[in-house]
Amino acid sequence: MSIITLLKYREQIIMKLNNHVFKGHRALLGSKYVTYGELELMTRVDLFKASLNGFDWGNSSKGSTQLAFAMLNQLKGEEIAHKYASIFRDAVVKNFQSRDWVYSAVELLKWVELNCEIEKPKKLKPANRQLAKKKTNKPKTKSNVVKEICQELNITQKNLAEILEIPEGTVSSWAVKNEIPRLGKKAIEFYIINVKNQKIVDSYKSFKDLLEAC
Numbered sequence: 001m002s003i004i005t006l007l008k009y010r011e012q013i014i015m016k017l018n019n020h021v022f023k024g025h026r027a028l029l030g031s032k033y034v035t036y037g038e039l040e041l042m043t044r045v046d047l048f049k050a051s052l053n054g055f056d057w058g059n060s061s062k063g064s065t066q067l068a069f070a071m072l073n074q075l076k077g078e079e080i081a082h083k084y085a086s087i088f089r090d091a092v093v094k095n096f097q098s099r100d101w102v103y104s105a106v107e108l109l110k111w112v113e114l115n116c117e118i119e120k121p122k123k124l125k126p127a128n129r130q131l132a133k134k135k136t137n138k139p140k141t142k143s144n145v146v147k148e149i150c151q152e153l154n155i156t157q158k159n160l161a162e163i164l165e166i167p168e169g170t171v172s173s174w175a176v177k178n179e180i181p182r183l184g185k186k187a188i189e190f191y192i193i194n195v196k197n198q199k200i201v202d203s204y205k206s207f208k209d210l211l212e213a214c
Helices: 003-018 060-078 078-092 105-115 130-136 145-153 157-164 168-177 183-213
Strands: 022-025 032-036 102-105
Touching: 022 060, 022 105, 032 060, 060 078, 060 105, 078 105, 102 105, 145 157, 145 168, 145 183, 157 168, 157 183
Parallel strands: none
Antiparallel strands: 022 032, 022 102
């Protein structure tokens, strides 16, 4: 099993072990409670006022819309929550038909990844036409993210492939496209952290040996 696959499973396991789940409960008398990580989920009516009477689920009511917003806001922030609250309500919250339900953070993040478009920051336009002409006349050299990482770690692309336990052709493909997939970035970040931690351990051992020699 490659390090990328292991990281994917590790990310999901950590979130589950840390109680990263939404839980809903409807009492016999009709009161409704929703928690996240065993703590009460805030309605956030200060940001979004669909319902002032709390949460609901299993329908398209204002309470269900408020719940959809609160869940999205908890993990992805206000902008995504405002934009996709109604869509998330109809796709997910409306399907919570039982008195008690559980919905994991992993499931929510996966839904966002598949259904939400994250807007990229817009590029600033040149102040005037003359400045625009000057910029277009100069050839732009775009840096390569794979080469930069290899230079920073003082390794080759072949070494990087061996570290990640993936084919060398995959790394070469990243270099050609000048793009590394999300799990690839996670694996590289994980490796860099391990290298830094190892340096700290080695430095501590050297310091300890120096003290013992005195």
